[in-house]
Amino acid sequence: MAYPGTISNEHQAMAQIRQRYPEIRQGHNGGYEILLQLQMGALYISLYFPKQFPSAPPSIFVASPVEHALIGENFKINYPEEKIWTSRTPLLAVIQNIHSAFMKDPPRIKPPQQEDLPNFTEILRKNPMPVEDEEDMRDVIYTRVQKAINLTEERDKLLNEVIEKTEFILSKKAEIDKIVNENRSKISEIDELTKQFGRLVNESQQISVRVDQQGVVEDLKRKETAVNQELQDLRKQFMDGEITADKYIHKSKKLMIQSKYMRLIQAK
Numbered sequence: 199m200a201y202p203g204t205i206s207n208e209h210q211a212m213a214q215i216r217q218r219y220p221e222i223r224q225g226h227n228g229g230y231e232i233l234l235q236l237q238m239g240a241l242y243i244s245l246y247f248p249k250q251f252p253s254a255p256p257s258i259f260v261a262s263p264v265e266h267a268l269i270g271e272n273f274k275i276n277y278p279e280e281k282i283w284t285s286r287t288p289l290l291a292v293i294q295n296i297h298s299a300f301m302k303d304p305p306r307i308k309p310p311q312q313e314d315l316p317n318f319t320e321i322l323r324k325n326p327m328p329v330e331d332e333e334d335m336r337d338v339i340y341t342r343v344q345k346a347i348n349l350t351e352e353r354d355k356l357l358n359e360v361i362e363k364t365e366f367i368l369s370k371k372a373e374i375d376k377i378v379n380e381n382r383s384k385i386s387e388i389d390e391l392t393k394q395f396g397r398l399v400n401e402s403q404q405i406s407v408r409v410d411q412q413g414v415v416e417d418l419k420r421k422e423t424a425v426n427q428e429l430q431d432l433r434k435q436f437m438d439g440e441i442t443a444d445k446y447i448h449k450s451k452k453l454m455i456q457s458k459y460m461r462l463i464q465a466k
Contacts, residue, residue, distance in 0.1 A: 207251075207252070208247045208251055211247075211251075211252070211289045211290075212230065214288070214289070214290045215232065215289060215290050215293055217290075218290060218293075218294065219232050219233065219234070219293065221233035225244050225245070225246075225261075227246070228246070229244050229245055229246040229247075230244070230245045231243070231244050231245075231261055232245060232293065234296075234297050234300060236300055236301060236304055236305075237301070237304055237371075238304045238305070238364070238368065239364070239367065241260065241261075241262060241264070241300065241305065242260075242261040242262070243258055243259065243260055243261065243275065243293075243296065244258065244259040244260070244261050245257075245258055245293075246258075246259075252285040252287075253285050254283070255279070255280045255283035255287070256289065257274065258274070258275040258277060258292075258296070259272070259273050259274050259275060260273045260275060260305065261273075262305075262307075263307065263308040264305035264306060264307055264308055265305060265306045265307075265308045266299075266300065266303065266305040266306070267299075267303065268296065268299055268300075269305065275296060277292055277295065277296055278295075279291075279292050279295070307360070307361055307364060309357075309361070391451070391455060394455075395455055395458075395459065398459050399459065399462060399463075402459070402462075402463045415463075418460045418463055419460075421456075421460055422457055422460040422461065425453050425456050425457045425460070426457060428453055429450060429453050429454070429457070432446060432449055432450055432453065433446075433450075
């Protein structure tokens with residue numbers, strides 16, 4: 199799919215990308231590393247421009263060992279626009295499409311794979327130790343192979359630790375998202391109570407016009423005193439363990455709204 203607009207050079211393309219993705223760092227071999235924020239966390243993609251750019255498409259890789267439908271060999275991203283690239287294809291749109299694809303289907307950490315053991319002939323060719331007989335040769339091979347196995351096991355151990363830490367972070371993120379959603383419902387509840395309070399104020403203003411103001415103030419003072427006393431009794435019940443925290447919060451909210459409402463009416 200071709201897009202309107204022509205990218206004249208590498209610097210112009212990067213300037214457009216930096217407006218949307220400001221966290222860009224210089225990568226290896228003259229490339230750029232662009233930070234994408236995903237649900238799984240931060241992921242860098244590496245961008246390399248060919249000499250023929252913009253006539254030829256850039257190469258894009260992921261900078262971490264992850265798996266995804268768009269990621270091929272050597273962690274290269276096979277983006278659809280690469281096959282039909284023209285000088286009018288906006289690189290920013292390509293990056294945004296990759297970002298969107300990763301958001302919809304997050305990349306997965308690539309599990310460690312058991313590599314083939316080193317070639318014995320290659321080991322002997324690079325071996326600086328003198329080999330006196332066949333038994334020495336077996337010892338050399340065993341030592342080098344055992345070292346390679348130990349290094350592989352150490353690598354697998356480190357990768358497993360990274361996977362465990364990543365899974366732990368993702369589980370914590372789910373807990374945080376849950377807390378945020380719970381707080382959103384609390385905020386909605388507070389907004390509704392505020393609206394109710396506003397309606398009560400409007401009603402009270404209309405009533406105060408028709409009723410003797412002094413009598414209303416005295417009545418409100420008595421009711422305010424009663425509400426404050428009820429608040430004190432409720433607080434004592436909570437401190438004595440007679441009621442739960444949820445019940446105390448629920449009742450005290452209503453009483454505090456009534457008390458504030460009465461003070462407002464008196465001020466009017």
